[in-house]
Amino acid sequence: MLALLLLHANKVVSTDRLIDELWGDSPPESAANMLQGYVSHLRKALEPAGGRGEHKLIVSRPPGYVLQIRPDQLDAERFERLAREGSQFLDDGDADAAAERLGAALALWRGGALDDLAYEPFAHTSIERLEDLRLKTLEDRIDADLALGRHDALVGELHELVDEHPLRERLRAQLMLALYRCYRQAEALEVYRGGRRALHEELGIEPGPALRELEQAILRQEPTLGAAAAAPPPVIRRARRRWPLMATGIALAGSATAAAVLVTRGSSTNLEPVAVKPHSVAVIDPARNRVVADIPTGNYPVALAADGTYVYISNFGGGTVSRLLPKQRKLDETFGLSRASDMVAGNGQLWVANGGAPGHTPFGLGSGTVAVLNSGFAVKSFRVGPDINGSEEQTTLAADDSGYSVWAGSQDSRTVRQIDRTTGRTLITIHRIAPGGLAVVGNSSAGDTVWASDPNANLVARIDEHARRIVARIRISNPTRLAADERAVWVVARDRNGSGEWRPTRGTHPAIWRIDPKTDKPVEQIPLPLTPMRIALGDGSVWVTAQRVLSQQGDTIDATIFRIDPATNRIVARIPLRTRAVDGIIVSHGLVWAAVPASQ
Numbered sequence: 001m002l003a004l005l006l007l008h009a010n011k012v013v014s015t016d017r018l019i020d021e022l023w024g025d026s027p028p029e030s031a032a033n034m035l036q037g038y039v040s041h042l043r044k045a046l047e048p049a050g051g052r053g054e055h056k057l058i059v060s061r062p063p064g065y066v067l068q069i070r071p072d073q074l075d076a077e078r079f080e081r082l083a084r085e086g087s088q089f090l091d092d093g094d095a096d097a098a099a100e101r102l103g104a105a106l107a108l109w110r111g112g113a114l115d116d117l118a119y120e121p122f123a124h125t126s127i128e129r130l131e132d133l134r135l136k137t138l139e140d141r142i143d144a145d146l147a148l149g150r151h152d153a154l155v156g157e158l159h160e161l162v163d164e165h166p167l168r169e170r171l172r173a174q175l176m177l178a179l180y181r182c183y184r185q186a187e188a189l190e191v192y193r194g195g196r197r198a199l200h201e202e203l204g205i206e207p208g209p210a211l212r213e214l215e216q217a218i219l220r221q222e223p224t225l226g227a228a229a230a231a232p233p234p235v236i237r238r239a240r241r242r243w244p245l246m247a248t249g250i251a252l253a254g255s256a257t258a259a260a261v262l263v264t265r266g267s268s269t270n271l272e273p274v275a276v277k278p279h280s281v282a283v284i285d286p287a288r289n290r291v292v293a294d295i296p297t298g299n300y301p302v303a304l305a306a307d308g309t310y311v312y313i314s315n316f317g318g319g320t321v322s323r324l325l326p327k328q329r330k331l332d333e334t335f336g337l338s339r340a341s342d343m344v345a346g347n348g349q350l351w352v353a354n355g356g357a358p359g360h361t362p363f364g365l366g367s368g369t370v371a372v373l374n375s376g377f378a379v380k381s382f383r384v385g386p387d388i389n390g391s392e393e394q395t396t397l398a399a400d401d402s403g404y405s406v407w408a409g410s411q412d413s414r415t416v417r418q419i420d421r422t423t424g425r426t427l428i429t430i431h432r433i434a435p436g437g438l439a440v441v442g443n444s445s446a447g448d449t450v451w452a453s454d455p456n457a458n459l460v461a462r463i464d465e466h467a468r469r470i471v472a473r474i475r476i477s478n479p480t481r482l483a484a485d486e487r488a489v490w491v492v493a494r495d496r497n498g499s500g501e502w503r504p505t506r507g508t509h510p511a512i513w514r515i516d517p518k519t520d521k522p523v524e525q526i527p528l529p530l531t532p533m534r535i536a537l538g539d540g541s542v543w544v545t546a547q548r549v550l551s552q553q554g555d556t557i558d559a560t561i562f563r564i565d566p567a568t569n570r571i572v573a574r575i576p577l578r579t580r581a582v583d584g585i586i587v588s589h590g591l592v593w594a595a596v597p598a599s600q
Helices: 002-007 015-023 031-046 075-091 095-107 121-147 151-164 169-181 185-203 209-220 234-251 256-262
Strands: 058-061 064-067 280-285 290-296 301-306 311-315 320-325 330-336 340-346 349-354 369-374 379-383 395-398 405-410 415-420 426-431 437-441 449-454 459-464 469-475 479-484 489-493 511-516 521-527 531-538 541-549 556-565 570-576 585-588 591-596
Touching (some): 002 064, 015 031, 151 169, 311 340, 349 395, 369 395, 489 531, 556 591
Parallel strands (some): 479 531
Antiparallel strands (some): 311 320, 349 369, 369 379, 395 405, 405 415, 437 449, 459 469
16 A cells, blocks of 8 residues: 555545555455555554644545655655766766766665565556666666776676676676776676677577677777776786885884875876875875875865765864865865864765854854755754763764765764754664764665764664664774774774873774674774874775874874775875874775864
8 A cells, every 4th residue: 555655656546546456356345444444554654643634644635545745755766866867977977976876876775676565566567667777777887887997896796787687788798898907808708708698599689789899899909998908907017016115104104204205296207295284185096005185175174075076174173164176186165164073975965063162153053963054055953962062073973875864973962863864854863872983884675784982981882773772882992983884894992091102001002993793893903003083994995094192282293094904904005194183084086085184
C-alpha cells in the first residue's frame, strides 16, 4: 500500500485501483474495509502525533487517497536529481563535480529498488526504470573517474560489473580503457574478445561500432586513449623520484635544508621553494609529496570542506568563509558567515559548526549552534548545545557521501545528533558522549556508522544509525579528531599537556591510533614526533597535520604534514610547510589542502 502511494506521490490513487493492485482479480469481500485499515495503520506510523482528521501525509481525496510529499523528500527523487546534475557536469567536462554528484546519487541506494516487492506486478515497470537509471548513473560515474585518472582503482569494480552484465557494451569498453591505461593491453583485448563471444552466443550479433573502434584504437596504441602502452608504469617512475626525497626529508627533519628539498613548486627541474605564509591554504600535490602553492585567505583559517566545485575555508579570526576555485588555485570570494570550527559541504549546502560567543559572526550565531548556508545564500541555524560561551570547538560536524543527513556533536550538551539535510529536523539524538571529533561511514544496507571521540572519557564511541545507540566503546587516551572508511578508523591522540614531545609512558605521547571496525579493537599505534591536529583520508593515504607546541599558551613551530600508508601503517612522507602553525586538512580535486593560521 505504501509503495503504491509512493510510486504515485502527490497524485490521487483511486480505491478501485488500489484494490486491483493489492489483490488482483480475486479481492476479498472485505477489501474496502481492509484498505481503510491499511490507511489507518500507515497514518499512525507516518504521523504518530496526528489526531483524527489532522493527517497531512495520506489524505482522503475522492475517489481514493493521495500521499503528499515535498519535492526532494523521496530518496528516489533525490537520486534522479543528483544523477541528472552529475550527467550534466559530465557533459560540460567538469569531471570532479560529476564524480561528486554521481557518487552522492549512488550512495542513496540501499540494495535493489523495491526489493521486497520484486514479484508484485504493479512494481515491475518502476523497478526496471530505476535499476536501468542506476546502472546508467554508475556508468557515468565510472566515466568521470576515468577522466580523473582513477583507472587503477576501477579495474576490479569493472571486472565484477562486466561479469554481472556481460552484454552491456559500455561497461566492457570502460574496462578495456582502464586496463589499457594500466599498461595491460593484452588483457584489454581479451575483454573485447570475450564480449564478442558473449554477444554472438546470446544474440547472434557482433559488437557495436563504438566497441569495435576502441579495439582498433588499442591495437594502434592511439595517444588519444590517454596512455602509451609501451611506456613503463608511472608508479615506477614516481617511486624512483620520491623515495630518495622522503629519506632526505626524514633525516633532515626540522631544518631549512629539508624544507628546501621537499617544499618546491612546479616540476622536478624547478626547485623554487614555496614559502607557505600564515593566513593561507597550502596546496600539496600527492603525486610528488610537495607543496605546489599557497593561497592567501582570511584571518586565521582552521577548518576546510569541499564539494564538486569549490574548496571552503573557515577564517576563524574574522568570522568569514573563503571560497576557492581548486582548478585555478585562486580565491573566488570571502563572505561573512561564522567562526566555524568544522564544516561539511555538498548538495548545494555548506554546514558550519559555530564557535565563540554571539556577536562574533554576522548572524549572531554563537557556541552551541550549527548553521546551513543553502545555494540561494539563505542561512538557517539549529541549536545543538546550551546557549553559553563554551569552548570555541565545542561543536563538530561530519557527514557521509549520500547527502541525506549531517551529524552534529556538542561537548557541552554531551550529545550527537543526526540532522536531516532537507528539513533540518533532528532524527536521532545520542546522549552521554562529548565528542572532540566525528567521522561518518555510510553503508548501502546498514545505514550510517558514526565514530565519535570523547577526550574527557578517553574513549571512541561507535554509533549505529539503525540501532539508534552507542554499540561499542573503545578505550583510547585523549582522542580528538577522527577519519574513517569501511576498512579502518584513524584517531588523533594528543599529549595531555600539548607539548608534542615523545613520551615513553604508554598512552601519553601524541600518536595516531588505528581501530579495526570489524572487531572494534585498536590494532595499531603510530607515534608522531609532533602534536597532531587534524586528519583526513584520500589518494590511498592518511594525511595528518601536526606542529610542535612550545607552551601552554599555544605557541607553535615546525608545521608539518605526515603521510601514512594504510597498507603498512608507516609514515611514508613528511612534508614541512616552513611555517609555524597548521590546522585543518582535506583531500579533494586531486590535491591535499591544509589550513595555515598564524602561531598564537
